[in-house]
Amino acid sequence: MKLKSQLRYHARALVVGAILAATLVLSLIWMTPAARPVGVAMKDIPFYRLPFGPDDAGTERPFWPSRLQSHSGQFSDPDRLPSAAECGNCHQREFQEWAGSLHAIADRDLIYEATVEANENADKRHPERARFCEGCHAPAEMLSGRVNRFVSVGPSDALTEGVACITCHTATHADGEAGNGAITLAYGRAEAERDAPQGAALLADPRAHLNAFAAPETTALLKSAQLCGSCHVEIYDMSNSRAEVAQPVQTTFLEWQSSWYARQGITCQDCHMASDPAAQVMAIRAGNTAKPERYSHRFVGGNHLLTDTGLGDALSVLRGGMLPGMDAATTKATLDVQSRQTTALLRSAAGLELRASNRDADGLHLDIAVQNLGAGHNLPTGVNDQKHIWLEVVLTDPTGAEVFRSGGAAERLGVEDPAAVTWIEHFLDSKGRRLSDHLTFSTAKVVWMRKPIPPRGEDVVRYDVALPDGTAGPLHLSVKLFYRIALPELIFTNLRRDMALPSFTMAELSVDLPDSSP
Amino acid sequence: MRLKIAMTMTTVVFAGAAFAATEEQGLESVKAFTLEHNDALIVEAEKMQTAAEDYAALIDANGGDYVAAWAAEPQKLAESVQALRAQWLAASNQYETIEGIVAGIPSTAKYDLILDAGNPGTEAEGVAEFDLTLPDGTVLEKPGSLFHTITEPLFWGTDKDHVKVEADLNGNGSADPGEVLFDANLALGAAQGMVKWAKALRDDMAAWEPNRDDAFTAVVTMTPTVGDYFGEWKESQFLGGDEAAFVAQSRLIDVLGIMGGCQLMYSAAVSPVVATSDAALDSAVTNDFDELIALVSETREREAAGETFSAEEADALGSEAQDIAERIVSQVLQAAAKNGVEIKG
Incomplete structure (x- = not known):
């Protein structure tokens, strides 16, 4: 009863307010310019x-x-x-x-x-x-x-x-x-x-x-x-x-x-x-x-x-x-x-494991697993004439002297290391010559030098190391998996800059090998 | 202030070049501009030939043995390679300035293929139709363009087929990418070819009758190069590396010269056409050119006064210059479309 009285008391103001609001909304709609046509032929x-x-x-x-x-x-x-x-x-x-x-x-x-x-x-x-x-x-x-x-x-x-x-x-x-x-x-x-x-x-x-x-x-x-x-x-x-x-x-x-x-x-x-x-x-x-x-x-x-x-x-x-x-x-x-x-x-993506290490009369035989642990795509992926990964493997004797090396940090080498185990693809022109500066329009063929590692997969790399005579153990094995976004040749050729391109360490392995001298 | 500096610099760069009253007069000034840069191209190509002769002489003095030559004269050979690269850039810059005109004129278009844009005969299209005879008598049939197919990869060591020996040219202790001695026979032959064809272009250019299409084409092809040149100035300060090309003088001086040329061509030959059909558009383009020249001039003045630029400042300046140039080109192209002008290239 009380509520109805209040409603009656405010009815006129409410009606006027509603009419004003409706008018305002309609005015806004009317004043809003028609949508301009978009797009260009x-x-x-x-x-x-x-x-x-x-x-x-x-x-x-x-x-x-x-x-x-x-x-x-x-x-x-x-x-x-x-x-x-x-x-x-x-x-x-x-x-x-x-x-x-x-x-x-x-x-x-x-x-x-x-x-x-x-x-x-x-x-x-x-x-x-x-x-x-x-x-x-x-x-x-x-x-x-x-x-x-x-x-x-x-x-x-x-x-x-x-x-x-x-x-x-x-x-x-x-x-x-x-x-x-x-x-x-x-x-x-x-x-x-x-x-x-x-x-x-x-x-x-x-x-x-x-x-x-x-x-x-x-x-x-x-x-x-x-x-x-x-x-x-x-x-x-x-x-x-x-x-x-x-x-x-x-x-x-x-x-x-x-x-x-x-x-x-x-x-x-x-x-x-x-x-x-x-x-x-x-x-x-x-x-x-x-x-x-x-x-x-x-x-x-x-x-x-x-x-x-x-x-x-x-x-x-x-x-x-x-x-x-x-x-x-x-x-x-x-x-x-x-x-x-x-x-x-990047550091969550890859891993390294030593799977086997045997020494015989021919030398030392290492099986190193490069693992794709966290990437939902291959390692490496993308435009892989540029983006590539490679292994640095170093063996040292008990005195710390280096007895074997494969690969190296790009900063030290300045160029792609041809001796390294590398996951990279090469662009070849119509004469079969390598193009190292991502010349898409001149590329006739693309070949992987070593197949990339699939998701949750691994690539076991064998190293047969002919150790120098008299090499004494135990040996220490140091392995790094490096990644680099581009080749220095790309920067030099296309930018005319001899810029140092940093490499990135994705995974490391450090192992004292059992002394199994033959 | 910016405009005042621009006017001063433009006056310095183009002293004596009167602005044309009519389209015909303007077109003649375009031809004069083209011949002027063609002459400069010949001069730079001749200097390149001299540098190539010096380089070849150092190799010949060691019986053609590149390893022995490097062992005997490392300093002279390093300087010789740097001289060839510097001359290549100087010649290339002169050509790039008139490339839009050369490529756009039917009677001179073949020179664009021979000098700068052509493919070797092994390609299906766009072949540079000439043979190159080297000093030892070897004839290279349809070898591609002199600037980009032959000399550029040769001088910068990316033409692997003609690398003779790796050499630590910059003396930093290792032979970095591009640090090589290359085939002196090819270097000299190509430099001689550059002089020969630059002179042949000059003859045909002198016979060319200027016209509206060519003038528009020149403005819209040359003006957007401001970004490249400005970019080189900017990058040379912050990325280090092979800066030999830009130590002789600031790249901004080149930018000023080339953009001043674009402004001259617009004012002289294109503006009379645009103003007739759309005065407002002509005014906008004219103002944009003034703004572009002013920006470059002011930056150069600051640099000459010893100011150093942060990477952000250099970038902002480069972007601003490129934006103005692109605005100019888009407006000139719209005017070209309105006036039924054919843009070539």
């Missing part, structure tokens, strides 16, 4: 070239030889694409994590840039062949029509950010088996979202934001290894190289796909986006396959060079300078974490 990009022609069905291939696709079939207006720095206004933690990643500098890193240029020089008549590289390294540049002999589209911050927020968060399709950038991106959704409420107003009406960046197919892909596979599988053929027979060059996703990890439902994201990737790997090694509590945007991987904060100013130059939205202090802070996590992850 190819014909509106002056001098955009299609030097490789249509596909077999006669369909134009604006991004070939990359398999990248635009969801709408349109190009994008770079001024309407949100940069990661803009996303960082609200998603600050994710932005700063990402800023330390290799994804953030995929199109800025100096070594990559110089290598693309070297490839372009190898085929000066068709600079558009670089679309093969840029599809994965610079999707925003590609979808804006800037990867072209004549660049008639202006620059913007969003185009400099490599694999950025909008790359993954607008993906609508990805094909890890096909690779070569087989990903479809709905950048048009990101462009359209610019006309919707931004900033604080976005919280009141997040529908457009969710439609743009959290569409159901995108959300499903974000959890899928297929998304990663679209760029972490690289196959050379006549469209992008001189390979008459398809040459699998980078097969990281395929290696994972046939592994124990895939069967357990452990995806790329579970390790490389874990907030502590090394701890996650160690947990998996211990049999705990639980998903991470939080996914980070660091995408921690194996690039120990471009996260090496010990390089000082050179690191900043190699990484292509400061990202939009970052300053020196925040860059250093995020790179310090990235560096620690990269180092720890």
Whole structure:
């Protein structure tokens, strides 16, 4: 009774308030400008070239030889694409994590840039062949029509950010088996979202934001290894190289796909986006396959060079300078974490074991197992004409004198050690000559010098050591498994710099061998 | 302030080069600019030939025995290799400045293949159609471009087929990548070829009748090279290594010269066309060129005054220069499309 009286008392004010609110909402709807059409037709990009022609069905291939696709079939207006720095206004933690990643500098890193240029020089008549590289390294540049002999589209911050927020968060399709950038991106959704409420107003009406960046197919892909596979599988053929027979060059996703990890439902994201990737790997090694509590945007991987904060100013130059939205202090802070996590992850991947040691009249025979303990893909993986691992094996006598050595730290040798047991692939040109500077466009064949080690697998390496006469025991065995991200020849040839490239110690073994002199 | 410095530097670089009143006058100045750099290319190629003769003489003095030559004259040979590399860069820079024009003109396009962009005869397309005769009489049939197929890999030791002996050229105690003595016969023959073909290009360039398409092509192909040159300046300060190429003078001086040339060509030959169809666009491009030259000039002034740049500063400057250049090119290409200009290359 009392309540009804109060309602009657306030009825007029409530009705007026409701009418005002409805009027306000309707006014806002009426005042909101109609969504502008998004997308740019190819014909509106002056001098955009299609030097490789249509596909077999006669369909134009604006991004070939990359398999990248635009969801709408349109190009994008770079001024309407949100940069990661803009996303960082609200998603600050994710932005700063990402800023330390290799994804953030995929199109800025100096070594990559110089290598693309070297490839372009190898085929000066068709600079558009670089679309093969840029599809994965610079999707925003590609979808804006800037990867072209004549660049008639202006620059913007969003185009400099490599694999950025909008790359993954607008993906609508990805094909890890096909690779070569087989990903479809709905950048048009990101462009359209610019006309919707931004900033604080976005919280009141997040529908457009969710439609743009959290569409159901995108959300499903974000959890899928297929998304990663679209760029972490690289196959050379006549469209992008001189390979008459398809040459699998980078097969990281395929290696994972046939592994124990895939069967357990452990995806790329579970390790490389874990907030502590090394701890996650160690947990998996211990049999705990639980998903991470939080996914980070660091995408921690194996690039120990471009996260090496010990390089000082050179690191900043190699990484292509400061990202939009970052300053020196925040860059250093995020790179310090990235560096620690990269180092720890690399050290969680491999192991060494001495399986056998026998001495007879011919000398000493050692069986050393190199184990892939924590990587859900081969060791090494990626572009393995550059990324490689090798063994250093040293035997010393009781006086500490070296009686045998195979391999050595790259810093000491300065060049690839031909005597070392090395897991590396060689790119060969059409005359069978080795290309050590990642000249994709000139590569005709790719061969492994020693097959990489599959997930949870091992490679037992035999050393038959002819010991010098009179070698007395007991001997001490020291083994190191080294990893290096690139060959010095790549840096010298493409960057014209005689830069020391640090090697990374992934695993060590130190054993006093039983004295079994014959 | 920045603009004032730019104006001063541009005046220094292009003293006497009057801005054209008409498109026709502007086109003539483009031709003059091209011939000027072609002449400079010949001069640098001749210096390269002299350096190659000196190198070959050191090898010949030891009966063609590279090991013996290195043992006898390590210092002179190291200096000789550095001289060849420095001359290669000097010649290449001159050519790169006019490559857009050379490649874009039908009567001179073949020289772009011979000098810089052509493939060897073993390739299916883009073959440099010439044979190279070496001092010992050997004839290399369709060997590829003189700059990139032959001399660059030869002088920097990446042409493994013509490496004669590894040599510690920089005296740091080990023969690092690229530290080699290479085939003197090929070095001299290629340098002679460079002079010969640079002169042949000069003859055909002198006969060229300038036109609008070529002028636009030159601006849009040359201006974006600012990033490469600026990048070399930036990298040379922080990455160490083989800095011999940039010790003679700051790379920024080259940047200023080349970008000044681009500005001249735009102002002289392209602006009259753009202004007619879109005055606002012409004004925007003109302002962007002023800004670009000012940025380079000011940076050079600071460097000359002894200022050192942090990696972040150098990077920011390089990025800013490249952004301005890309903005210029995109606008000039849009103007080209509006005016039915054909961009070649």
